[in-house]
Amino acid sequence: MPRIKFNTEVISCRFADDFETTGRWKVTSRCIADGSDKAVKEEIFDAVIVAVGHHSxxxxxxxxxxxxxxxxxxxxxxxxxxxxxxxxxxxxxxxxxxxxxxxxxxxxxxxxxxxxxxxxxxxxVFGRVGLNGVPLDNWIFTRYQAFLTSILPASYREQQFKDYLNSKFDxxxxxxxxxxxxxxxxxxxxxxxxxxxxxxxxxxxxxxxxxxxxxxxxxxxxxxxxxxxxxxxxxDFSFPFLEDSLLQRKGNDCALYKYVWPMGLPHSTMAVVGHVQALVSINPLAEMQSRWVTSVFTGKLKLPSQSTMQKDIDKKKAWINNRFYKSHRHHMEVDHIEYIDELADVVGCKPNLLKLLFTDPKLAYKVFFEMCSSYQYRLHGPNACYPEARKRIMAQSESALYPLRSRVSTAKNPGSNLMLYALLVAIFALFCFML
Incomplete structure (x- = not known):
């Protein structure tokens, strides 16, 4: 992998001498392989992605x-x-x-x-094993659950989850x-x-x-x-190779547009990936951030004005302050589906449920009621691969239960009217999306 350098410590990342006109960066680094302390090296890069995480x-x-x-x-x-x-x-x-x-x-x-x-x-305490023994992700991180959260009073949804968690143990x-x-x-x-x-x-x-x-x-x-x-x-987190003023850092808080883009730079050539926290793994969020970042770096997409970005930052801070109790850790919390959808809408790969309902209703059902995985964002838009993404989505619930197939039981559990109820809710949800 000639384009990737391992065992390299970044000492500093600063504006290149021609930054005002080119947006380039001067990166100072050194090789730390085998405990050696080789000569410091300076290189010029067209763009920089900071992906050191927030558990440093x-x-x-x-x-x-x-x-x-x-x-x-x-x-x-x-x-x-x-x-x-x-x-x-x-x-x-x-x-x-x-x-x-x-x-x-x-x-x-x-x-x-x-x-x-x-x-x-x-x-x-949330158990990793959810309702009916399926993984928690498979039933809680769905568009159906996100839809319910968006239309029902927050106090009601909170009580629902309180009751569910206390049904596992008081x-x-x-x-x-x-x-x-x-x-x-x-x-x-x-x-x-x-x-x-x-x-x-x-x-x-x-x-x-x-x-x-x-x-x-x-x-x-x-x-x-x-x-x-x-x-x-x-x-806490730190970016020891950057000046705090670059990310407008105050304690554990940074001024980042959608938790990705630093404010006040004349060129969109630095981005922060993975500096966000949700209940799910960081990987799907970081993947969508990366897709957005590379589209901006290559000129396919542009960022909005500074005032528009600042309004979004202020809105997200107000949401966090209203949603979470005050803590040094609650500065970058997001809801999984809502956040990825927000970025996917910008990238142009957000699933079109209404279109799927008429063109591929079986897939539409899976996309709405089953786990919202990264495959959904490969159905449409840049770098889409509809046949393969569809295949993965249709099989993901069964794949999640693959470890249970070591002994197949012949016993059958009776069904319920849940499917009919879910279908009615789906029709109502899609009607709302059409408005």
Whole structure:
């Protein structure tokens, strides 16, 4: 791969001398292969994509935990956790119960003497296994569900999901239920956490107020003697090779048009890819961002005016402030389908449901009611491949259940009127799209 250079550290990325007229960038880098520290090299590039992610710098709020500096046991961030080795037979507190904190607590609960999961606000736990045993993605990330969210009151939808999550296990009884709904924070994904709490392998505790020696004191007045503390408190992000003013960064917030384009540049030759967060994997979002970025870089698409872009940034910030509780992590949250559709509309590859209804109704049904995968954005527009995309969409539900085919059961479950109900909703939804 002659066009790709691995083992290369970027030291800085700055305007080239002719940036005002060409939009080019001067990138300073060095090779770090085999531990060597070779000569620094400067190169000129026509465009730059920043794709370092937002999980680069561990967020370690030690100042919020007085006495931790005198704790003689092991203190690490989840970023440095590799496996349970070294924690066998220990009493461990995991501070923070997001996805990393949950996974670490579960693994340690099989090996440590005792695991305490400390959470300040609580969390809603989504199981990866959804209704009827299908993957969560397959029934929650559909255009049908997105349509319901768009037409029903937010309070009603939130209560629906509260009821669903509490039907799996009562979050309040488990000491996990927050004082806000499941749409107001980035959720925790875990199927094993409830069972490990239920059998006592993990004990849920409130926030740690302070440490004294090797003892942690909690909000409820209790305390525990500990051997190790693991901070699962999330991440900050940084772009050490860029000046903060370039992305107008303030703390964990950046002024990026649709979380991609820096503001105030005379040329659209720098983009940020992957600096966004949704419940799903980052890959489908980053793919659509990349399609947009390359179309702009090659001159096929143009960005709107600075004032239009600023209005969009302000609108998205207002949406986040209204939707999520205030936190250092909630600055780049998006709803999966709505965000990709927004970018796909610009790129010109958003699926046309109305057209599909008349030309390929079976496919239209799959696109509306089944998981919204990246295949849908290859049906129309640039780089489309309708036959292959259609084939993948028609088979994706069965493909998701492929691991279950090791033993085929001859038993049959009775059907329901759900299909008729879903068809009526689909007709209504398509009618709304026509308006």
């Amino acid at each position: 710098d561990p967020y370690l709020p030690l100042k919020d935990f007085p006495g931790i500096e005198k704790f003689s046991g092991k203190v690490i961030h989840s970023h440095d956790y590799r496996d349970y080795k070294g924690f066998e037979g220990k009493r461990v507190v995991v501070i923070g119960l997001g996805n990393s904190g949950s996974d670490i607590s579960i693994e340690l609960s099989w090996h440590a003497k005792k695991v305490f999961a400390s959470t300040r606000k609580g969390t809603w 979050h309040a009884k488990y000491g996990l239920q927050p004082n806000f709904g499941p749409f107001r924070q980035h959720p925790t994904l875990s199927d094993d956490l409830p069972s490990r709490i239920l059998n006592g392998a993990i004990t849920v505790k409130p926030n740690v107020t302070h440490f004294s020696g090797n003892r942690a004191y909690f909000d409820d007045g209790t305390s525990e003697e500990l051997d190790a503390v693991i901070f699962s408190t999330g991440y």
